[in-house]
Amino acid sequence: MVETMVDNAVEASEWLRDYVDVEFYPNQLFQFGGHSVKRALIPKGHTGAEVIGKFAKKAEEVGLPVHTNTTAQRLLKDDKGRVIGVEATKNGKKITYHANKGVVIATGGFSANVEMRKKYNPELDERYGTTGHAGGTGDGIVMAEKIKASTKNLGYIQSYPICNPETGAIALIADARFFGAILVNQQGKRFVEELDRRDVISHAILDQTGRYAYVLWNKDIDDVAGTVDMHPGEFADLNSRGLMFKVDTLEEAAEKFNIPVKALQATVKDVNHYAATGKDEAFNHRAGLVDLSKGPYWIMKATPSVHHTMGGIATNTKAQVLDQHDKVIPGLYAAGEVTGLTHGTNRLGGNAYTDIIVFGRIAGMQAAISK
Numbered sequence: 001m002v003e004t005m006v007d008n009a010v011e012a013s014e015w016l017r018d019y020v021d022v023e024f025y026p027n028q029l030f031q032f033g034g035h036s037v038k039r040a041l042i043p044k045g046h047t048g049a050e051v052i053g054k055f056a057k058k059a060e061e062v063g064l065p066v067h068t069n070t071t072a073q074r075l076l077k078d079d080k081g082r083v084i085g086v087e088a089t090k091n092g093k094k095i096t097y098h099a100n101k102g103v104v105i106a107t108g109g110f111s112a113n114v115e116m117r118k119k120y121n122p123e124l125d126e127r128y129g130t131t132g133h134a135g136g137t138g139d140g141i142v143m144a145e146k147i148k149a150s151t152k153n154l155g156y157i158q159s160y161p162i163c164n165p166e167t168g169a170i171a172l173i174a175d176a177r178f179f180g181a182i183l184v185n186q187q188g189k190r191f192v193e194e195l196d197r198r199d200v201i202s203h204a205i206l207d208q209t210g211r212y213a214y215v216l217w218n219k220d221i222d223d224v225a226g227t228v229d230m231h232p233g234e235f236a237d238l239n240s241r242g243l244m245f246k247v248d249t250l251e252e253a254a255e256k257f258n259i260p261v262k263a264l265q266a267t268v269k270d271v272n273h274y275a276a277t278g279k280d281e282a283f284n285h286r287a288g289l290v291d292l293s294k295g296p297y298w299i300m301k302a303t304p305s306v307h308h309t310m311g312g313i314a315t316n317t318k319a320q321v322l323d324q325h326d327k328v329i330p331g332l333y334a335a336g337e338v339t340g341l342t343h344g345t346n347r348l349g350g351n352a353y354t355d356i357i358v359f360g361r362i363a364g365m366q367a368a369i370s371k
């Protein structure tokens with residue numbers, strides 16, 4: 001599954017660019033947490049809106065109907081076991097969709113379903129918010145299980161380390177971390193390599209006093225990262241909640257959150273030394289630290305939030321859904337976060353889009369040629 005995903009990744013991105021008309025930043029690859037090199041493409045605006053907007057436009061152009069606010073409830077099978085449609089409801093009215101070629105389940109993960117999260121990973125209870133949308137209910141997994149599809153890895157649930165502690169929303173403004181922003185705890189000390197995997201950083205944050213951390217960066221970093229100008233709404237929201245500030249000095253940064261000033265200054269002194277020597281002796285920062293001696297600074301309080309569910313429906317490399325004996329369920333395909341075999345225990349940044357586009361295309365093509 002992983003080979004299929006990576007072998008088709010470049011072609012999938014070219015298809016997005018050339019057919020769907022998605023605009024990517026030409027010279028800006030990201031080195032997300034866990035990446036060994038810069039490798040993630042970034043769409044215009046730095047969010048999924050560019051991709052979804054262009055898909056909506058393309059669907060209209062090719063005359064593909066999209067039925068929103070319509071809830072799929074049940075997969076329909078014929079007496080030979082082939083999936084032949086879906087039963088759904090809209091405004092309380094039942095609708096039956098008949099599918100000659102097949103049904104593709106693409107209902108996403110279950111980050112927003114706290115009961116389902118707890119069932120498979122009790123640690124991820126009500127204390128965690130989610131970065132995802134309210135539709136992440138796991139419905140597709142439940143529907144597939146009802147017709148005896150196999151599911152895998154449901155206990156592997158990813159938290160994103162840097163989120164709004166009050167709402168659970170992801171803090172894209174703090175993507176300055178990928179350009180050198182550091183993480184410190186309430187004692188003003190670094191405690192983890194800032195570019196480690198999401199699960200490693202999340203667990204490290206939860207081990208700190210109060211289960212939160214602070215992200216700190218300066219203008220030199222922002223000049224390269226540009227995240228402050230890119231996400232002004234996030235700054236306004238976090239600032240109004242007392243969770244993020246722009247300040248001129250480290251003293252002010254420490255004061256805002258009651259961090260011991262001297263400890264924070266000592267941490268930054270060490271970081272500046274590691275930036276100068278090119279060797280982070282404390283946590284071995286893989287991209288190299290950046291000098292933080294000049295203000296102004298941005299400091300944000302952050303905590304992990306549930307971000308992605310790696311487990312889901314078992315599929316093969318043709319995106320066909322497998323039953324509990326690993327046999328193909330005819331007429332049924334699945335792609336995206338609803339599936340469970342592409343990300344192992346923890347998804348790398350950028351790989352969800354790779355997964356949904358690669359396997360979404362395969363599912364569509366397989367359904368189109370199915371007899």
Ligand SMILES: Cc1cc2nc3c(=O)[nH]c(=O)nc-3n(C[C@H](O)[C@H](O)[C@H](O)COP(=O)(O)OP(=O)(O)OC[C@H]3O[C@@H](n4cnc5c(N)ncnc54)[C@H](O)[C@@H]3O)c2cc1C
Nearest residue numbers: 071072106107108131132135139170336337350351352353
């Ligand atoms: C804040 C955030 C930032 C992210 N950033 C990145 C990134 O930089 N790179 C990356 O690769 N990935 C990223 N991801 C992950 C990625 O966005 C998701 O994994 C991906 O969108 C999943 O796509 P999907 O089509 O499988 O499911 P979704 O996008 O979740 O879509 C599923 C849809 O199905 C609908 N649905 C659910 N149940 C039913 C039902 N019963 N009937 C009808 N409809 C239903 C849902 O409402 C939803 O609209 C990010 C995720 C979040 C939350």
